[in-house]
Amino acid sequence: MTTDAPTDAETDLAVELRNVDKAFYGVKANDNVNFRLARGEVHALLGENGAGKSTLCSILAGLYRPDAGEMFLNGAPTVFKSPKDALASGVGMIYQHFRLVPNLTVAENFALGHPSTGIRLDQKKLQEEAAELGDRYGLPIDPSARIWQLSVGEQQRVEILKLLYRNVDVLILDEPTAVLTPQESKQLFKTMRQMADEGRSVIFVSHKLREVKEVSDSVTVLRHGRNVGGVATADAEAEDLARMMVGRDLVLPARTDTTQPGSVVLAVTDLRVEGDRGLEVVSGVSFEVRAGEIVGIAGVSGNGQRELALGLNGLRTPTAGRVFITNFDVTKASVLAHIYAGMSYVPQNRLGVGLAPGLTTEENLALKAFRQPPYSRGRRLVPSAFRSEGARQIEQYDVRGVRPGLPIRLLSGGNLQKALIAREIEMGPKVLILHSPTRGLDVGATQTVRQLALAERARGVGVLLISEDLDELLALSDRLLVMYEGEIVGQMNTEDATAERLGLLMAGKRQGEQT
Ligand SMILES: Nc1ncnc2c1ncn2[C@@H]1O[C@H](COP(=O)(O)OP(=O)(O)OP(=O)(O)O)[C@@H](O)[C@H]1O
Ligand SMILES: [Mg+2]
Incomplete structure (x- = not known):
């Protein structure tokens, strides 16, 4: 004391x-x-x-x-x-x-x-x-x-x-x-x-x-x-x-209901992806995500999670295996094709991959959808739509600190993340990949982001949650996979998971080897 x-x-x-x-x-x-x-x-x-x-x-x-x-x-x-x-x-x-x-x-x-x-x-x-x-x-x-x-x-x-x-x-x-x-x-x-x-x-x-x-x-x-x-x-x-x-009471939301997941919206078989230095870092990963469920991927960072996400969303072409979004084979397809097939992606690296740091918040919010109404009519952009849509999303997703005309990079970490998630959810995805979505976020922003993930699940979106935060994985996921050295070394229903069991798998002790 x-x-x-x-x-x-x-x-x-x-x-x-x-x-x-x-x-x-x-x-x-x-x-x-x-x-x-x-x-x-x-x-x-x-x-x-x-x-x-x-x-x-x-x-x-x-x-x-x-x-x-x-x-x-x-x-x-x-x-x-x-x-x-x-x-x-x-x-x-x-x-x-x-x-x-x-x-x-x-x-x-x-x-x-x-x-x-x-x-x-x-x-x-x-x-x-x-x-x-x-x-x-x-x-x-x-x-x-x-x-x-x-x-x-x-x-x-x-x-x-x-x-x-x-x-x-x-x-x-x-x-x-x-x-x-x-x-x-x-x-x-x-x-x-x-x-x-x-x-x-x-x-x-x-x-x-x-x-x-x-x-x-x-x-x-x-x-x-x-x-x-x-x-x-x-x-x-x-x-x-x-x-x-x-200045108020806060409760971090967690998944409370068990729903009956729907059809498979993301199917991955024997996926292999190379890392930045040309070595294979995703080594034959297979799993499915169904509509209305959150599948968590636990693992110590650097075990292939980043490359898995890149391989799934078209930013990096896999060297082998298959990726299906609903019944579209997107394995070798472009990033844009993935978006049109219904995949949204919230990367770990918000300012590097997710957002354009020098553009305004409104521009960033429109970055993926600007080719479609209401942002454009025919081949013409509609400036007023950028403003009205931007204002609506900033309000709805509680993005704070936006100053008109100033680049988005001046927002704080939590607000950058809310803007990024807003844009990805507004695309109306079938599959939503969230990579460390609340890393660096304060408790209030974490609460908002968790609520958004659960709302997407309730709406029938298949969510893939890649994270190192065991509390969060346990709170949100229906099922958990553990990734180690490029492979899935264990899987379980969240009801059967404990932080200790996950920790052992994350450290490379395979299921069955545990005592
Ligand atoms: N170099 C800068 N230029 C302009 N505004 C800035 C700069 N650094 C910080 N700010 C603004 O000052 C305020 C405080 O920012 P600061 O980075 O100190 O917050 P923080 O508590 O560290 O937040 P976080 O938890 O997101 O890291 C914010 O409104 C931020 O946008
Ligand atoms: Mg800070």
Whole structure:
């Protein structure tokens, strides 16, 4: 149990912000924020998408200069001119998007920008130091590996070790677990705790309240750019935190009814798909999805899920096997043919594959349907339809933060996802592929997206849910398949599934091998 904060808390503060403001295009991302980070604590930063968490972190890490307000480091007034400046003072941040140099080795990335790095690199010494640090913090890495050869989880380890190599006292992690497997997250939490025990401070941003409960000592909640309160983690339940974030009670929807699924809308037999480097990464996958059911595909990312999705929707031609949407063979068909056959796809990579970052929200919403009425009449586009349809969908799907004429990439993560799902559902699909649909989304947006998936199921759409989030898979799916190294290694009805059983299959223990 955590007791009340010590009365001499001021002396224990690693960082303090007072009355900090930061606006973008006249919208306040941080509004008069006070924030206190104690030495030796893991401090969670919570808030809805767009609440201003990344902005606050970026101010602390010297990336943004606040418009107003003060910062104190170890009690002394401080102004960071750049992230480099912050790092020199012991404050380092892991961004949502990593900043490693892909062609360099792990050890070389360590040396990059380090003050003691001279003209010549002592490769051997660097590699030894990198490996030693990895062992000490339970983050094993191969220091001679090149960054591009590493999984996202491994790249994150390198980022963290790189900051530890620079001996940071304050480590800021902006949604680090959004890209990690449950096992990797567990390991990261151990490292975070170890750092706190050493007297360092960790700021942890996450939308997963269970993680916040598990790893943090205290919580600060932002809402619309304002600090709306803080608590000792032990004094709040996950529901309390959710309420602080959104200002109302929240229940995550789950599938409650068992329906009688209809006819097969997606049939996949012995599908084989190659990865980016020309190696087969989907190795003979077969399954069916029926109308009105949600089929979940569980698996640690990197086991062929992405390529499976690409192979199913025509973005990558399979090397063998068959894909049918209802009774149309679309195996070798174009992306457009897949769309016309009734397939909608919500990819994991929203801004890379799903949306056109530089176009407006209205344009993005129309991106697939603009050849059809009401967007076009004959061969002429109807501008008013873009506006009216856009306005309707923005309202109906609760896409927030849209500013007329500005590119969609300025929306926060959750709102990008709602826009993308709106467009895909508006196509009236027979098959809907959702890949990690709530990754990085706040609880409110997650609730909306889950409701939408369940509504599609109720409407008779066959939904394929590819995810690493076991809670979500268990909550939404009628049936579950587990993918490992390009194959389906297990399947079960959700009623028979437990997180533990799925976890074992995801780790490569085949059904039958389990004891
Ligand atoms: N570089 C920028 N240019 C314009 N607007 C921005 C920029 N960065 C953030 N914003 C806006 O500032 C607000 C706060 O964004 P921020 O990224 O800090 O939110 P967040 O809490 O990290 O959200 P998420 O959970 O989606 O990551 C949002 O309205 C966002 O659109
Ligand atoms: Mg953010």
